[in-house]
C-alpha cells in the first residue's frame with residue numbers, strides 16, 4: 369500500500385493527491401502538521417532530508433519526494449489516464465506550465481521562506497501575505513498568456529500534470545485573496561477542474577486537519 373506523507377494545506381501534496389484519485393490508486397495518508405514543525409523531526413527527515421511534504425512511500429526502494437518526480441513515477445507506473453501528452457512538444461509544454469506554478473511560484477511562499485522573511489527581514493503577517501499574493505499573481509499573469517481562448521484544460525483537451533499544478537496554484541490564489549477577474553481564461557479552466565470529483569475530493573479543505581474536519 370502506498371503511503372502519502374502530507375499536510376492538509378500543502379499545495380504540493382494536493383497535486384499528488386489528485387493524481388492518486390484520478391488513477392484510482394489505493395493509498396493511505398499520514399499527516400505531518402507543518403504548523404507544529406513535525407516535518408522537521410528526525411524521523412521525518414529520514415523520509416525526506418529536505419523536510420518537506422509530500423513524500424510517497426511503499427512503491428519504491430526509497431521514499432519518493434518532489435511532486436513532479438512523484439507524478440512522473442505515478443504516470444509511468446499507473447498508465448491509466450495518462451497525465452502527460454504522447455508527443456514530445458506537448459510534454460515540454462505541459463512540464464513548462466507545471467513548473468511555472470510549482471517551481472517559479474510555490475517555493476517563494478512556503479513556510480520556510482515565510483519564516484526566513486521574518487527572521488532575516490523583520491517581515492510580519494501582513495507583509496508575508498502581500499508577498500505571497502504578489503507571487504501568486506505573477507504566476508497568473510504568465511499562465512493566462514499561455515491559455516487558449518475557451519480552454520477548459522491547460523493544454524489541449526486532456527487533463528495533464530499542468531492542471532494538477534494549476535489547481536494547487538488556484539488554492540493559493542484564493543487563500544491570499546488574489547482577484548481572478550483579470551485572468552478569465554485561467555479562472556474558466558480552474559472552474560472546470562474543480563468541478564471534477566477527484567479534484568474536489570483531494571482539495572485541501574476536505575482533508576484531515578482542515579478547519580472543521
Ligand SMILES: N[C@@H](CCC(=O)N[C@@H](CS)C(=O)NCC(=O)O)C(=O)O
Nearest residue numbers: 378379380420421434435478479480
Ligand atoms: N518542490 C517541492 C515542494 C515541497 C514543499 O516545499 N512542500 C511544502 C508544503 S506545500 C513544505 O513541506 N514546506 C515545509 C517548509 O516550508 O518548512 C514539491 O513540489 O514537492
